[in-house]
Amino acid sequence: MTVVTAKVAGVERVAATTPPSQGGIPPVSVAALHLAGAEEIHVLGGVQAVAALALGTETIEPVDIIAGPGNAYVAEAKRQLFGEVGIDLFAGPTEVLIIADDSADPWVVAVDLLSQAEHGPESPAILITTSERVGKAAIDWIDRLLVDLPTAPVASLAWRDHGAVHLVDTLDQAYEVADTYASEHVQVLTERPREALDRLRHYGALFLGENTCVSFGDKVIGTNHVLPTRGAARYTGGLWVGKYLRTVTYQEIRDADSSAALGELCGRMSRLENFEGHARSGDIRAARFDTAGIPWLPAPGTS
Known part of the structure; x- marks a missing residue:
């Protein structure tokens, strides 16, 4: 990738x-x-x-x-x-955040949280749900799944130290809480998952609906999976072609009259900011046809 x-x-x-x-x-x-x-x-x-x-x-x-x-x-x-x-970006431990309503399957929620918790003992696994039933059942399933999960020594530490379940009243509140996390991976398990496209602002990547899990992004789905963590999604996205490209510019004023007009403006602006050297660089363009009125310039034909 x-x-x-x-x-x-x-x-x-x-x-x-x-x-x-x-x-x-x-x-x-x-x-x-x-x-x-x-x-x-x-x-x-x-x-x-x-x-x-x-x-x-x-x-x-x-x-x-x-x-x-x-x-x-x-x-x-x-x-x-x-x-x-x-x-490319400063990346920390893998993160997963799941937004779920009462339509979500608690077993799927638990499996998907642990799938990312096994990345490391510092990997946050967060559930935000409008359903107390889903939240309690997901916690119960996590405890049961950890019994025989081969990566339990790592995943259990991540869940113990960095796992959390937030119970909110509405999906609007769920989106607000999710944006405060600005998580690397946000999985949406709701009746209308595509609603999150318009409601969420801060995330590394969205995974919409039960058919789409974060592990697909890790391994097989095809989108780039080098993503921002630790709140960096507030100001940057993941790795893309543009990360390897530089934006460069060039300037060329081919008309002497235009250069003279800009030189006059440059001189005035620079002196307001006490940059006399900048001003003089503008002055010599403004004075291509007339040095009068610019005391520091030598008379034409002299050096």
């Missing part, structure tokens, strides 16, 4: 890293990176991968931007190196 996005944007050199698996080369990850179009693949992970890409090593040339998710240490490494290199 990071390599393909970069290649579509026209990035000429994509250097990808993937951590070793059980001390060896991870064939699935390497194959995926190769098929996606990476020019370089390094079996390297964690903060050392971020540092190698940002600063360079004897065998790895430094890059201009680092993109992709990681654990808390990777996120901190990217934050500290921002400025030395560009980054």
Whole structure:
């Protein structure tokens, strides 16, 4: 999801890293990176991968931007190196927030919350519901599911320390509470899930209806899943082609009269702001035909 996005944007050199698996080369990850179009693949992970890409090593040339998710240490490494290199966004632990009304299946709610809680012990799993019945039943199902979930040692900690259930009176209130979280993933399990498209403002990605779960976004659905966390959805979206593109401008005034008119304006504005050097740069354009009235300018034909 990071390599393909970069290649579509026209990035000429994509250097990808993937951590070793059980001390060896991870064939699935390497194959995926190769098929996606990476020019370089390094079996390297964690903060050392971020540092190698940002600063360079004897065998790895430094890059201009680092993109992709990681654990808390990777996120901190990217934050500290921002400025030395560009980054896509600052990402923390995976988050899931579910909005549910009385039509939601509590078992589905519980399964979907735990599917993201297993990412790490600091992953928030939040339920906002208008139904007390759904809320209580979902909590009960979570306790039952954790009994034999293979990733329970991680998911149970996430649920214990970062799980929450909010009971609200209306869906309007549910949307308001959800926007205060600005969660990475917002799953909408209501009778009219598409209503959320018009009501929600702050989120990384929406998953509408019971047919659409966050795990699909993680693995198979196709949209980019490098998304903002820790409230960053208030000011940024997820990774997209534009993250690899720069907006540049150029200026050219080809008409001398227009340059002179702008020079006069530039001189006046700059002196109001006490920037005499700027003013003089405008003055010499304004004075192309007449130096009179500009005391600091030399007379025509002199230097």
